[in-house]
Amino acid sequence: MSKPGKSVQRGAQEVLSFGDFRLDLARACVLRGGQEINVRPKAFEALKYLVENPGRVITKAELIGSIWPNSFVTDDSLVQCMVEIRRALADDGQQIIKTVPRRGYIFNAEVTSEGPATDTVLKEEIAGVRPVLEEETETGQVRRSVAESQTERGSGMAWSAWRSNRGIAAVALPLCIGVVAATWLLILGKRPSNVQQTETSPKLRSIAVLPFKPLEADSNDEYLGLGMADTLITRLSTLNQFVVRPTSAVQKYTSPGQDSLAAGREQMVDAVLEGSIQRRGNKVRLTARLLNVQDGSALWAFKCDEYCEDIFGMQDIVSEKVAAALSLKLGGEESKRLAKHYTHNTEAYQLYMKGVFFRNQLTENGLKKSIDCFEKAIELDPNYALAYAGEACSYGPIAYLGYFPVREAESKHKELVRKALDLDDALAEAHTALAEQALFMDWDKDTAEREYRRALELNPNEQLAHIEYPLVLFIEGRVDESIAMSRAAVEIDPLSPRAGKALAEHYFLARQYDEAIKQYDKTRELFPNYPLINPGPSYERKGLYDKAIAEYLDTEARWGMGAESIGILRQAYAGAGWQGYWEKRLDLAKGQGKRRPVQPTFLAWLYAELGDKDKAIEWLQRALEEHDMVLVELGVSPVWDSLRSDPRFVELVRRIGLVR
Numbered sequence: 001m002s003k004p005g006k007s008v009q010r011g012a013q014e015v016l017s018f019g020d021f022r023l024d025l026a027r028a029c030v031l032r033g034g035q036e037i038n039v040r041p042k043a044f045e046a047l048k049y050l051v052e053n054p055g056r057v058i059t060k061a062e063l064i065g066s067i068w069p070n071s072f073v074t075d076d077s078l079v080q081c082m083v084e085i086r087r088a089l090a091d092d093g094q095q096i097i098k099t100v101p102r103r104g105y106i107f108n109a110e111v112t113s114e115g116p117a118t119d120t121v122l123k124e125e126i127a128g129v130r131p132v133l134e135e136e137t138e139t140g141q142v143r144r145s146v147a148e149s150q151t152e153r154g155s156g157m158a159w160s161a162w163r164s165n166r167g168i169a170a171v172a173l174p175l176c177i178g179v180v181a182a183t184w185l186l187i188l189g190k191r192p193s194n195v196q197q198t199e200t201s202p203k204l205r206s207i208a209v210l211p212f213k214p215l216e217a218d219s220n221d222e223y224l225g226l227g228m229a230d231t232l233i234t235r236l237s238t239l240n241q242f243v244v245r246p247t248s249a250v251q252k253y254t255s256p257g258q259d260s261l262a263a264g265r266e267q268m269v270d271a272v273l274e275g276s277i278q279r280r281g282n283k284v285r286l287t288a289r290l291l292n293v294q295d296g297s298a299l300w301a302f303k304c305d306e307y308c309e310d311i312f313g314m315q316d317i318v319s320e321k322v323a324a325a326l327s328l329k330l331g332g333e334e335s336k337r338l339a340k341h342y343t344h345n346t347e348a349y350q351l352y353m354k355g356v357f358f359r360n361q362l363t364e365n366g367l368k369k370s371i372d373c374f375e376k377a378i379e380l381d382p383n384y385a386l387a388y389a390g391e392a393c394s395y396g397p398i399a400y401l402g403y404f405p406v407r408e409a410e411s412k413h414k415e416l417v418r419k420a421l422d423l424d425d426a427l428a429e430a431h432t433a434l435a436e437q438a439l440f441m442d443w444d445k446d447t448a449e450r451e452y453r454r455a456l457e458l459n460p461n462e463q464l465a466h467i468e469y470p471l472v473l474f475i476e477g478r479v480d481e482s483i484a485m486s487r488a489a490v491e492i493d494p495l496s497p498r499a500g501k502a503l504a505e506h507y508f509l510a511r512q513y514d515e516a517i518k519q520y521d522k523t524r525e526l527f528p529n530y531p532l533i534n535p536g537p538s539y540e541r542k543g544l545y546d547k548a549i550a551e552y553l554d555t556e557a558r559w560g561m562g563a564e565s566i567g568i569l570r571q572a573y574a575g576a577g578w579q580g581y582w583e584k585r586l587d588l589a590k591g592q593g594k595r596r597p598v599q600p601t602f603l604a605w606l607y608a609e610l611g612d613k614d615k616a617i618e619w620l621q622r623a624l625e626e627h628d629m630v631l632v633e634l635g636v637s638p639v640w641d642s643l644r645s646d647p648r649f650v651e652l653v654r655r656i657g658l659v660r
Helices: 041-052 060-067 075-089 173-188 224-237 260-267 311-325 332-338 346-359 364-380 385-400 406-423 428-441 445-458 463-475 479-492 497-509 513-526 536-541 545-558 563-593 600-609 613-626 629-633 638-643 647-656
Strands: 015-018 021-024 029-032 035-037 057-059 097-100 104-107 112-114 132-136 142-146 206-209 271-280 283-292 298-304
Touching (some): 015 041, 021 041, 029 041, 041 075, 041 104, 057 060, 060 075, 075 479, 206 260, 260 271, 271 311, 283 311, 346 385, 364 385, 385 406, 406 428, 428 445, 428 629, 445 463, 463 479, 463 629, 479 497, 513 536, 536 545, 545 563, 600 613, 613 629
Antiparallel strands (some): 021 029, 029 035, 097 104, 132 142, 132 298
């Protein structure tokens, strides 16, 4: 047993224990009560360093040097690691790791060294099937592997249905399981020489799974390649050993001529998985390659066009083989997560993918289309938990942006989340949806934080949780943690307009207006037509009113305001200045209100800009009655600073109850 102040001598020991926790060094994972707790690689390295050096102050510089040797990183990256570690250890009270102000951290628990942990291997009963798999070597040769099992098919076997508009016939599940069997034999047996990693091989810490390219144009298969990529992304993201770019980051790479290595460099990842897919009758042909982005070398390649009659079986193959090619050591729970299927209905699966695609557009039309797709997927498979969670996460933004009645959206959102969790309590997306409900609908930040944390435990790469959770931290006054996590969301998906916009907004909430403007500009450079980018309020608070008005008008144009109205506003500012601009903008909003409802918080903001506190507070009170979701930021946003001294505003903030 180690004593405080003495470093732990590992030697042949592979497990370090403290309290209820065990640090398995061989598998690079944290265990509690036999259950694995997901933490990302850098967070694990930070925890490992602290555990190996208990009882003394570890300075921030020392810890950063141990985690990011020969690299320049800011304290924000370390803060994010510590947030994740405290979440994994349930150590918000700093009983295990104490923060020493302006210095660093002390690991304050006794550490015990143990022998190597026993790896758990997932074993399956395999039906008597003879699948043929082909793997391509770096020289282009084809290696064939034939696997047989004498086990008889058990009575509990189910059938997976293959559905499409062309009436493709149903295919038996034993074929799929046979394919998986071959995969396991290949993984657990001799690995191909081209995927063995040596000490000089580059460490692969991040990967982008690109949409699989269709070999033939077929409108019915429009989302098949993206669907294959999304499933692999979802599976690989549940592993805590590397970062996987989310679907929203890669869905733009659907062009047949897309350069995979260029996409990998743009995504700033170590490896890319590319592939092609072709469907004919009841068979699917698939190829896949894992490429090292740095030098273009093939780390692993795969081809299957015999007995590959089930897309879900092929997803099992590719996800397992990619994990093997990356030399990942998987425990039993990770192996189960990697092989998990959310539906066996191909048509429902493709509808779900369409729903995700449309939802990420964050437009009124896109959000409505996404809801329609999710509903159709649920009709085809009423037990599709992922589709329920997906639809719930469409109702949140469509109500927040004022495109749908809030109360109706809340009712549908809560019903969908409840159903998703009833079907699968271990679904990260469902816990994110529940957290979103608690924060934006119930104004319950404690439940929101608990559910965001649960979502990240289940999937450390769950992007929406990374984007939304920082607002909870900010409301709680944990500003540094909020911005650090927002930066982590951008690191997970550097090309996500939603993540980039969220980081800019948190700089704005922190009154760091220069940083907000820089981040808005970065995001707009990548996504010039994205409607939610508006640095105008930041320029306004810097006193740069000409630039502020230019940004406001640019935002109005991206939201669809016509050239005539833009011209009227521009003339109003030129003729009557700041006050004239906002008076005319209020007139236009009132005119719009005759055609469709205008969010009360929007009208309150216009009156606040005009300096009419009475009207601003009147409309905020109306917003409270209508449960306008934008009120979630009322207690922290600079937009309302001119009202903060008014007792009526103070009472409104108190009634919402988010800010302590």
